[in-house]
Amino acid sequence: MTLVDRYAVFGHPIKHSKSPRIHRLFAEQTGQTLEYSAQEVPAEQFQSSVAAFFAEGGKGLNCTVPLKELAWNYADSKTERAQFSKAVNTLALQADGSILGDNTDGIGLVTDLLNNHAIPLLGMRILILGAGGASRGIIGPIIEQSPQTLVIANRTADKASQLADEFHRQGPITGYGYETLENKQFDLILNATSASLSGQLPPLPAGLLASGGNCYDLAYGNEPTAFVRWGLENHAAKSLDGLGMLVEQAAEAFFIWRGVRPKTQPVIELLNSERQS
């Protein structure tokens, strides 16, 4: 009997996750035989659900909100980028039976910006809105691209400065509250707050986006998010949402599990065309 390799995404809620679709498209495209399902897992059941999944022969898991910090704790070992981000979105069964934790969100974002949209990071003035888990996951891979400055702005200013302190050895990073953004300009503004999902925006001063600058919302939806709309209203060269990042982080996870790199462009185009119709 041949057993098909099993993968899944755990989250709460998980009903609208696009991950099963994306991974099935990758598998089809690369000729890999695997199963990928979505499982509703509340935080209280995370430990037992992950243990059961691997005990029953599962090969790899994606973990999404609100389980990434729990997955970080669960992993037996972690990649360096996961170590810093204190969150894990990919668990992979290793040959010795241990579980490796990685975080592919940041590299997914950077790949989408650089490869899919030709938005440079080197030498740029970059602003991240928000100082929660989503910001933490992307800071390391962004600093690696050597921006001129990286600023974290947050409603709770202390959280922004503490987060910046954690990464200050890696590059020119500072953190403060939104009021300090007055009279400053950035070439790229990334929204990593959860505000956009509920149609809200942090208070952003006029003139914050430099001429020719770009906006990127880590969140995505069928309609443009509040922040994507803000970017368009503020004359961004490009104002994008996180669909490309979602597909790129999935491709990185697929590579970790299968050793094969799927093409992301056709999958992004397909998902984009579906939400436009």
Ligand code: ATR
């Ligand atoms: P995630 O893991 O998605 O980052 P989180 O850790 O709860 O979620 O962080 C949510 C982020 O969105 C925080 O930076 C939060 O700001 P505070 O730290 O001040 O709470 C930010 N956020 C949420 N709603 C917001 C709003 N209406 N305006 C501005 N920032 C908001």
